[in-house]
Amino acid sequence: MTMTIRALLATSALGLLLSAPARAEDVVIGLATAQTGALAFADQPSLAGFRMAMDEINAKGGLGGKYKVTLDVKDTRSDTGATVQAAQELVAEGVKVLITPCDADPSIAAGQISQTAQIPTLTFCGTTPTITDAVGDYMFGTYPADNGQATLLAEYAAQQGYKTAYILKSPDTAYTLRLPEYFADVFQKKGGTIAGEGTFAMGQQDFGAEVTKIAAMNPQPDVIMTAAYEPDFPAFLKALRGAGVKAPILGSDGIDSPTTTGLGAIANGIVHTTAGFPADGTPLGDFYAKYEKATGAKPETVYVATGYEIPYILDAAVTAAGTMDGPALRDALANLENVPVLTGKVTYKGTNRMPIRDITLVKIEDGARSPVETATPDAALVPAP
Amino acid sequence: MDVFLQQCLNAISLGGIYALLALGLAVVFSIVSLINFAHGELMTLAGYAIYAALLFAMPLPVALGAGVIAAALAAMAIERVAFRPMRRADATSLLITSFAVSVILRVLFQNGISARPKPVALPPELSGVVTFGPVHLSVIALASIAITILSLAALSLFLTRTTMGRAMRAAAEDFQVLRLMGIRANRVIAVAFAISGALAGVSAALWIAQRGSVDPLMGFVPVLKAFIAAVIGGLGSLPGAVAGGFALGIAEVLFQAFLPPEALPFRDAFVLSLVVAVLIWRPDGLIPAKTGRRS
Numbered sequence: 001m002t003m004t005i006r007a008l009l010a011t012s013a014l015g016l017l018l019s020a021p022a023r024a025e026d027v028v029i030g031l032a033t034a035q036t037g038a039l040a041f042a043d044q045p046s047l048a049g050f051r052m053a054m055d056e057i058n059a060k061g062g063l064g065g066k067y068k069v070t071l072d073v074k075d076t077r078s079d080t081g082a083t084v085q086a087a088q089e090l091v092a093e094g095v096k097v098l099i100t101p102c103d104a105d106p107s108i109a110a111g112q113i114s115q116t117a118q119i120p121t122l123t124f125c126g127t128t129p130t131i132t133d134a135v136g137d138y139m140f141g142t143y144p145a146d147n148g149q150a151t152l153l154a155e156y157a158a159q160q161g162y163k164t165a166y167i168l169k170s171p172d173t174a175y176t177l178r179l180p181e182y183f184a185d186v187f188q189k190k191g192g193t194i195a196g197e198g199t200f201a202m203g204q205q206d207f208g209a210e211v212t213k214i215a216a217m218n219p220q221p222d223v224i225m226t227a228a229y230e231p232d233f234p235a236f237l238k239a240l241r242g243a244g245v246k247a248p249i250l251g252s253d254g255i256d257s258p259t260t261t262g263l264g265a266i267a268n269g270i271v272h273t274t275a276g277f278p279a280d281g282t283p284l285g286d287f288y289a290k291y292e293k294a295t296g297a298k299p300e301t302v303y304v305a306t307g308y309e310i311p312y313i314l315d316a317a318v319t320a321a322g323t324m325d326g327p328a329l330r331d332a333l334a335n336l337e338n339v340p341v342l343t344g345k346v347t348y349k350g351t352n353r354m355p356i357r358d359i360t361l362v363k364i365e366d367g368a369r370s371p372v373e374t375a376t377p378d379a380a381l382v383p384a385p
Numbered sequence: 386m387d388v389f390l391q392q393c394l395n396a397i398s399l400g401g402i403y404a405l406l407a408l409g410l411a412v413v414f415s416i417v418s419l420i421n422f423a424h425g426e427l428m429t430l431a432g433y434a435i436y437a438a439l440l441f442a443m444p445l446p447v448a449l450g451a452g453v454i455a456a457a458l459a460a461m462a463i464e465r466v467a468f469r470p471m472r473r474a475d476a477t478s479l480l481i482t483s484f485a486v487s488v489i490l491r492v493l494f495q496n497g498i499s500a501r502p503k504p505v506a507l508p509p510e511l512s513g514v515v516t517f518g519p520v521h522l523s524v525i526a527l528a529s530i531a532i533t534i535l536s537l538a539a540l541s542l543f544l545t546r547t548t549m550g551r552a553m554r555a556a557a558e559d560f561q562v563l564r565l566m567g568i569r570a571n572r573v574i575a576v577a578f579a580i581s582g583a584l585a586g587v588s589a590a591l592w593i594a595q596r597g598s599v600d601p602l603m604g605f606v607p608v609l610k611a612f613i614a615a616v617i618g619g620l621g622s623l624p625g626a627v628a629g630g631f632a633l634g635i636a637e638v639l640f641q642a643f644l645p646p647e648a649l650p651f652r653d654a655f656v657l658s659l660v661v662a663v664l665i666w667r668p669d670g671l672i673p674a675k676t677g678r679r680s
Binding site (some may be wrong): 035036037038040041044045171197198199201203204205206208209210212213215216230231234235238239241242243244257258259261262263264265266300301 | 388391392394395396398399492495496499500501502503504505506507508509512514516521522523524525526592595596597598600601602603605606637638639641642646649650652653
């Protein structure tokens with residue numbers, strides 16, 4: 001009995017979808033993102049920002065001033081198979097844009113489906129620069145790519161006069177493996193040498209053996225660089241300082257979280273990349289204040305802001321294209337230049353659809369971050385993905 | 386030589402944590418033949434309790450105590466709600482129940498607290514270094530070793546000197562006979578869960594001291610390590626769990642320390658191959674449980 005009712009409901013819902021002549025200005029954006037599981041730490045805040053911006057844009061008349069957007073949010077449970085299934089459902093439903101999780105694997109898998117259906121697809125904060133080419137011309141990154149972050153870090157290391165570097169990487173993800181390798185690439189181009197490399201398994205948080213090897217290095221490296229993040233980064237840092245190693249540390253945007261500043265004195269001097277720093281009076285600072293007013297708490301991470309930027313990037317593209325049809329929207333996105341967003345300007349023109357955008361370096365001192373510099377990485381130095 | 390000595394200390398420090406973790410699983414398994422995969426979530430819960438206590442500006446020892454007590458109470462609650470109704474079910478159903486509890490708790494943490502890690506800031510004294518001649522040991526590693534020894538000593542005193550402890554050991558050997566002696570089964574099982582929870586709380590404190598944060602999925606890796614250690618040691622055997630924990634910790638550190646760099650990404654494969662070898666050599670584990678009961 002229940003089955004019959006369900007089947008009836010399903011068919012009538014389907015019927016409605018097929019028969020209702022959707023008003024031209026009503027569109028659906030599908031989000032196949034991880035609201036539970038291992039990627040939720042990044043996708044949940046990204047979605048919060050995304051929703052907020054979408055509400056603002058809808059209140060002003062919609063994308064490009066005429067497309068009112070409803071969101072269809074499907075939880076992928078951080079599972080690549082479930083992401084594909086969600087993407088298939090959303091594509092079948094006729095979404096105009098697809099948003100994928102903050103990670104390369106599920107984004108590439110979901111992108112394969114939307115690519116065939118000619119639906120522009122953006123990853124929340126997937127940073128692997130190969131995401132876009134692995135999928136095709138409908139796939140766009142939105143967040144500072146790994147090779148860009150690494151370039152800025154290597155340039156900073158060279159400016160500081162560091163001659164030798166030790167890199168710690170993990171083959172478990174593209175991010176933790178390739179970012180340090182890109183760094184090594186640029187650091188060597190700038191005249192530095194890689195004095196040593198270490199490997200770790202993510203999530204195991206035992207660094208005793210690895211730091212003992214670093215402590216035994218003679219001479220000690222001038223700087224240590226890693227793209228490890230929680231829980232590995234704090235465990236590494238504690239073990240490293242526990243073994244008496246004093247070399248300064250460079251990290252990536254993965255450690256842009258309150259845990260890092262909560263580590264106390266041992267975190268002093270860490271310099272890491274992030275999408276932006278919310279200084280007072282900057283657009284990002286204003287956004288943090290606005291977000292706090294709306295939700296009662298400051299964003300815990302910059303992912304809220306980068307999620308918030310995506311509807312505005314889309315808005316710029318829809319305005320330029322005048323339509324939300326796949327091919328036209330793809331071309332408009334690919335030709336965007338200097339779109340002002342919270343953390344600077346975003347440019348897709350002339351890229352492989354991983355945006356050129358500002359990256360900020362911040363330094364941790366006494367439990368607080370302060371900006372070191374904000375720059376767009378030098379395109380001539382950025383390693384090929 | 387110094388490096389070797391240092392690596393041995395690293396191995397003991399890690400092995401101690403694994404021993405505590407494995408012991409937590411073994412205490413329950415020895416009595417009800419259940420591998421409680423929600424053990425990791427008990428650690429996470431203890432972590433959130435420590436986080437909350439520190440948030441209310443309680444001193445660190447109180448916060449750590451709160452973590453241990455919270456995990457012990459939660460373990461008893463889980464036993465009462467999820468496992469007691471399943472008392473006559475077979476081992477597979479129990480195993481699946483424990484997975485269900487684990488998933489439910491994880492989703493509750495993720496959607497009820499936060500999907501993002503919560504920082505647990507420990508006092509700066511804990512990030513210090515102690516130097517013994519040529520070797521350095523961080524205060525955290527030293528504390529891990531000390532707390533492991535203390536916990537093992539306390540547990541062994543409890544098991545050998547108290548009536549309830551003796552009852553638990555008897556239950557591990559033959560539960561039916563124990564019941565015939567007039568010992569209340571439910572109470573023995575509840576105490577076993579409470580001890581297991583308390584061990585989860587202690588391991589959580591050590592685990593969090595290393596990572597500086599608690600997040601909803603924190604328990605996954607430790608419970609996996611505990612499971613491997615308990616299996617190598619001999620499922621259901623308490624001395625076995627301790628031996629298995631140390632064996633696993635020592636193997637991990639020594640492979641990490643002395644494998645050539647090209648082979649390092651495969652460290653876990655080497656460790657697990659060793660585990661397989663141990664099990665071929667001793668199918669019931671290093672120190673098998675007296676009943677020889679297997680899941």
